[in-house]
Amino acid sequence: MVFLFLFGNGCPSCKSIGNDTETRVQEIYGARDDFQALGLDLWNSTSSVTTITAFKSSTKITYPLLLKAGDMEQKYTTTYDRVLVIDQEGKIGHKGSTVVNNDLDNAVSVIEGLLATTSAGYLEVADGSPAIGLYPNPVDQNASLHLILAKEAMVDIRIYNLAGQEFIYLGEEALSSGSHVRDIPSGDLPSGIYVLRALISGQVYTRKMVVN
Incomplete structure (x- = not known):
């Protein structure tokens, strides 16, 4: 936000x-x-x-x-x-x-x-952990998205700039419960602040992503 x-x-x-x-x-x-x-x-x-x-x-x-x-x-x-x-x-x-x-x-x-x-939405996540984590952040080259799901879910990941333009789309996929890691090809993004949006079984989660 x-x-x-x-x-x-x-x-x-x-x-x-x-x-x-x-x-x-x-x-x-x-x-x-x-x-x-x-x-x-x-x-x-x-x-x-x-x-x-x-x-x-x-x-x-x-x-x-x-x-x-x-x-x-x-x-x-x-x-x-x-x-x-x-x-x-x-x-x-x-x-x-x-x-x-x-x-x-x-x-x-x-x-x-x-x-x-x-x-x-965090109530659905195991052990009270956030649904998503972004590492490292701020980003110098590439970053990794870490997901912890309490149950199987459809997951859609996109990254936008502050003007609402979509820069990266990681696709939509069904993921099982547990931990998942996805690489984010952020190396070519211009320096600035972005919003990572994860749509998980209809629930929207966001993370601020800073690119150096």
Whole structure:
């Protein structure tokens, strides 16, 4: 799952609410493997390392802030001072229609609901272990997907970028209960953050994958 804070590097209201996205979102959910917060600077004309550093300093944001992301404005048909939540399937789970100060409560509620749905799926996995593990992560060359299944299941594995584009499809197969390992050909992926989605007997699980 991905939380997106769309901001302008010189936007006063964005600076004012920025720290709330840190304390109410990043500090609470940021340590989870299935969650990533990102900030996208839509003010391309003034977006630079200097302006982003100043914005980060004033808001105390610790999650990544990306420069010159103005093309996202057209892609998501939105503007700055908005938040979006991309769900475990790479679809928009929440799209703010007002300034973040009036919408953050709604976004947090959506995040909590979506993460609760994912966590419930762990009940099917033996010994309380997560359904999937990704090693190593961050990835330098290739990675391995480790599955632990409590019972036989149909498994479909795909990897998407944050724009929802599918980069890798490992196929769909029936797997028996127990442990399974699958190689992920991630060596040719551009550096960045990706979402690994595992569809296991109709239940969606996600993992954040970072490629160096």
